[in-house]
Amino acid sequence: MDLAYIKSMVKEYSNEIKSRIIIVDTNNIVQADSGDTFVGEVFKHDEINSALKGMATSNIHNFKIMGRVMYVAVPVTVDKNVIGATLISASINSIYEEVQHIQNKIIIISIVSMLVNICISFLLMGLIFQPLDEFKRVINKASQGNLKEKINIETNDEFRDVADAFNMMILKLDQADTERKDFVANVSHELRTPLSSIKILSESLLSENEENIEIYREFLQDIDSEVDRLNNIISDLLSLTTLGKENIILNYRTTYINFLLEKIVLSMKPLAEKKSIKLTLILEEKVQISIDQDKIQQAVINVIDNAIKYTQQNGLIEIKLYTLEQYAVIAIKDNGIGIPEDCIPHIFERFYRVDKARSRETGGTGLGLSISWQIVSLHKGIIEVDSQYGKGSTFYIKLPLQ
Numbered sequence: 001m002d003l004a005y006i007k008s009m010v011k012e013y014s015n016e017i018k019s020r021i022i023i024v025d026t027n028n029i030v031q032a033d034s035g036d037t038f039v040g041e042v043f044k045h046d047e048i049n050s051a052l053k054g055m056a057t058s059n060i061h062n063f064k065i066m067g068r069v070m071y072v073a074v075p076v077t078v079d080k081n082v083i084g085a086t087l088i089s090a091s092i093n094s095i096y097e098e099v100q101h102i103q104n105k106i107i108i109i110s111i112v113s114m115l116v117n118i119c120i121s122f123l124l125m126g127l128i129f130q131p132l133d134e135f136k137r138v139i140n141k142a143s144q145g146n147l148k149e150k151i152n153i154e155t156n157d158e159f160r161d162v163a164d165a166f167n168m169m170i171l172k173l174d175q176a177d178t179e180r181k182d183f184v185a186n187v188s189h190e191l192r193t194p195l196s197s198i199k200i201l202s203e204s205l206l207s208e209n210e211e212n213i214e215i216y217r218e219f220l221q222d223i224d225s226e227v228d229r230l231n232n233i234i235s236d237l238l239s240l241t242t243l244g245k246e247n248i249i250l251n252y253r254t255t256y257i258n259f260l261l262e263k264i265v266l267s268m269k270p271l272a273e274k275k276s277i278k279l280t281l282i283l284e285e286k287v288q289i290s291i292d293q294d295k296i297q298q299a300v301i302n303v304i305d306n307a308i309k310y311t312q313q314n315g316l317i318e319i320k321l322y323t324l325e326q327y328a329v330i331a332i333k334d335n336g337i338g339i340p341e342d343c344i345p346h347i348f349e350r351f352y353r354v355d356k357a358r359s360r361e362t363g364g365t366g367l368g369l370s371i372s373w374q375i376v377s378l379h380k381g382i383i384e385v386d387s388q389y390g391k392g393s394t395f396y397i398k399l400p401l402q
Contacts, residue, residue, distance in 0.1 A: 007032045019090035023076070024048055026084060043087070047073035051085035060092065067093040135166070147174035194226040201226070237367070250292040250378060257287040257321055257328055257399075264297060265319060268304050277308060277315045284322040289401055291379060296399070299375040302368035303332050303383075303395045311336035311392075327381070327398040334394075339387040347385065348373040372397075 010021045014034030023032040028048065030038045050057040051073035058072040070092050076084040134151050141149040147170055151163040201223050205216065265281045272279040307317050311334045320331040339347060348369050376383050380400050387393035 003031065010034045017088075017090070019088050022087040022089075024052075024085050024087070026052060026082065028052070031084070045071065045073070045087065047071045048085050048087055051075045051087070052082060054082050066091065068096055135163070138166070138170070142170060142173075147177060191230065194229045197226045198223050250295065252290045253293055254288060254290050255293045255296075257289065257291075257330070258283050260293060260297060261300070261319060261321055261330065264300050264304065268301065268308070271305070272308050272317065275308065275311070275313050275315070277311055277313075277317055279304075280316070280318050282318065282320040284320065287321060287323060287328045287401075289328055289399060291399060292375075295375045296379065299372040300330060300332075300397065302372040303397065306368055307332055307334040307336060307393070307395075310334070323401065324398070326401055328401055330397040330399075332395045332397070333392065335392040338389040338391050338393055339385065340389045341387075344385055344387060348383070 006023065010023060010032045011034050014021045021032070021034045022030055022038060022043065024030050024043050028042045028044050030041050030043055033039050047057045047059060052075065054075050054077075056072075056074040058070060060068055060070050062068050068091070070090050072088045072090075074086050075082045076086055138149045138151045150167050150170065201219050205219050261281055261283070265279055269279050304317065304319065311317060316335050318331075318333045320329075320333070322329055322331075373383055376397055376399070382398050384396040384398070385393060386396070
């Protein structure tokens with residue numbers, strides 16, 4: 001191939017790739033140089049020596065003046081014989097500058113990202129610690145006995161859910177605390193009343209100078225009556241305490257409710273006859289279920305006793321047994337004084353009385369219906385009330401058939 005043509009081709013490609021091209025023969029003598037500087041000189045660069053041995057090589061050199069330059073040397077072969085080598089040198093400073101520029105951008109982006117993360121972290125810490133501070137404030141108040149405080153969380157996240165649950169718990173604790181205080185106050189009042197009566201009666205006896213046995217008998221009968229009242233209160237309190245235990249065990253037995261009601265009505269008739277109250281039992285069906293017989297008997301007696309107390313002379317009380325859906329229903333209906341509508345939701349509360357003055361006269365403790373409600377609830381049953389003030393009431397004791 002014409003050497004002049006090769007030189008022109010070298011310069012042309014050199015301009016296209018913006019790199020210097022040098023071609024040497026097997027004696028390391030430069031035959032063509034795109035820069036026209038080393039033609040005829042001997043080049044013994046390591047890359048050229050490797051190319052003359054048939055190996056293509058590349059290296060990067062860092063020169064003080066030119067900077068970083070990449071050398072690429074490839075062998076020139078004819079019929080698999082090496083007849084020379086081509087060396088291409090190109091400055092790669094621009095590449096390094098671009099890489100450095102990219103690195104600088106990465107550093108700037110990293111610093112900005114770090115600052116943004118710090119800001120977001122502070123914001124998140126504020127969002128987290130603010131609800132926690134609110135929780136701490138209310139918990140401290142609750143530990144000091146203040147159960148009126150509520151946690152106010154405006155966010156719609158897990159903190160709001162926890163706050164709502166906590167507020168509900170505080171509300172129930174407050175209700176339980178109020179009930180406890182009311183219970184203690186009511187118990188104290190209930191116990192103080194008969195004790196005060198006994199105290200007054202005993203002092204009257206001690207100061208009595210007469211020897212009239214009838215006066216002593218009357219006073220002693222009053223004392224005996226107050227002692228019975230105390231015993232009733234204590235018995236009911238013990239029943240409530242026992243029924244309130246979580247580990248209470250019910251003595252379930254298969255029981256004919258018909259026979260149980262016949263037994264209850266028979267025992268309650270003398271009490272009803274004192275007020276000329278007609279006590280009737282209507283058994284529409286034969287019902288056999290598994291219950292704690294003694295406790296259900298106590299629950300039914302409490303309701304019937306309550307009906308007798310609040311039914312006038314010559315009144316009527318009807319006890320009916322039937323089934324409705326999945327329940328055995330014991331309906332106790334009276335034509336007594338009835339219950340005001342606003343009092344119905346409270347009648348199963350401890351010591352609650354619709355008419356306190358009348359309750360004192362009847363001698364009730366205000367615990368009977370509460371005991372009945374707990375007994376029926378332990379059996380997975382329910383008590384419902386239908387009442388019209390001045391016309392009478394009907395209590396429905398519903399016990400699961402299975």
